[in-house]
Amino acid sequence: MKPIGYANERYLDSAFLALADPTRRAILARLTLGPASVMEVAAPFQMSQPAVTKHLNVLERAGLISRTRRGTRRECRAEMKAVTEVTAWLENYRRALGANFARLDGLLEEMKQKERTMAETKSIEMPQVVETGPIQMATLRAKVPAREIQMQMGALLRELSDEIQAQGVQVTGPWFTHHFRRPDEFFDFELCIPVATPVKASGRVQPGEWPTMKVVRTVYTGPYQGLAAGWGEFLGEIEKMGISISPEIWERYLVGPDTESDPEKWRTELNRPVQS
The missing domain is CATH 3.20.80.10 (Regulatory factor, effector binding domain)
Structure with missing residues (x-):
């Protein structure tokens, strides 16, 4: 996976936009467990199949799922490579953010320590x-x-x-x-x-x-x-x-x-x- 700032940014923008909706995140989570028909995907959500289909269309355009026909059954499946790439990017971002926060915490602690040291080592009383x-x-x-x-x-x-x-x-x-x-x-x-x-x-x-x-x-x-x-x-x-x-x-x-x-x-x- 390419780091932030490379050509896959546009793809990631599309993926994150698709995943901004909690229903679509739930649908994708369901499909990572295995292929399912539109009816099977719609069952837990108390939504009509056309409404679920709209969500599936967004996920498909983002490259996160694909739909194939097997005889009379049309299956939806998660594109695990794409899901893995998005997950890896998020993990890298989390680590980078964590490292930045750790550095910030270190700088803040260093500043506090300097303040404590100055207070402790102040050698004269108030004139x-x-x-x-x-x-x-x-x-x-x-x-x-x-x-x-x-x-x-x-x-x-x-x-x-x-x-x-x-x-x-x-x-x-x-x-x-x-x-x-x-x-x-x-x-x-x-x-x-x-x-x-x-x-x-x-x-x-x-x-x-x-x-x-x-x-x-x-x-x-x-x-x-x-x-x-x-x-x-x-x-x-x-x-x-x-x-x-x-x-x-x-x-x-x-x-x-x-x-x-x-x-x-x-x-x-x-x-x-x-x-x-």
């Missing part, structure tokens, strides 16, 4: 505009090449922590960083640890204060390797909000490796000051 209170802090200013930041951050934090401890000053919250501009080749920033009382200036360690300001804030959850992507997501949300922000960055490490061994549970607060 909010908040006003910070003043935070007294001990600071350590540094300018570090971007390629060395991971290696130097631990040493810088220890230097600041050791000086606070040496002065006997109480720490009041998680440490954070204040970047004076968006990092590029260098990180120009100060490490900050909130304290109960001012520290005395000592070497690179200086007293400071996180001033009262209005910021756009979110919280990123995940390992530090994903912070850049988290910031990108955050900045995209800020742009949607239509808020102007200053170049400064405040990044506070609420939960990190010092208190939680699973990096997926680390929580980092991201802040961008709002420009008035």
Whole structure:
């Protein structure tokens, strides 16, 4: 059998038109069981023989049945080759349609999975505009090449922590960083640890204060390797909000490796000051 689009389309159109009528479908189904006379075909349908004959004529023109005379008996029989071709075409069509639906189902499932994955992997909370209170802090200013930041951050934090401890000053919250501009080749920033009382200036360690300001804030959850992507997501949300922000960055490490061994549970607060 030729596939859809070949020369047998006209024949198939004729066959399907003939089979559009339920009575003709029933007549053909009867004749697939064996030859029968017009009277025998008409018996189940409560129809006159002339009415049945009209249906038989349509089926014959479509090539689905033939009529022959044997003596005084005129028999109708199904043309099984034609019926088989129509059945095969329908089966091919069903399979093609099923395959198309399967592909469509696959695409829909893929889209749903992407939506679920995006929802599950969304790394930041909904940004909010908040006003910070003043935070007294001990600071350590540094300018570090971007390629060395991971290696130097631990040493810088220890230097600041050791000086606070040496002065006997109480720490009041998680440490954070204040970047004076968006990092590029260098990180120009100060490490900050909130304290109960001012520290005395000592070497690179200086007293400071996180001033009262209005910021756009979110919280990123995940390992530090994903912070850049988290910031990108955050900045995209800020742009949607239509808020102007200053170049400064405040990044506070609420939960990190010092208190939680699973990096997926680390929580980092991201802040961008709002420009008035």
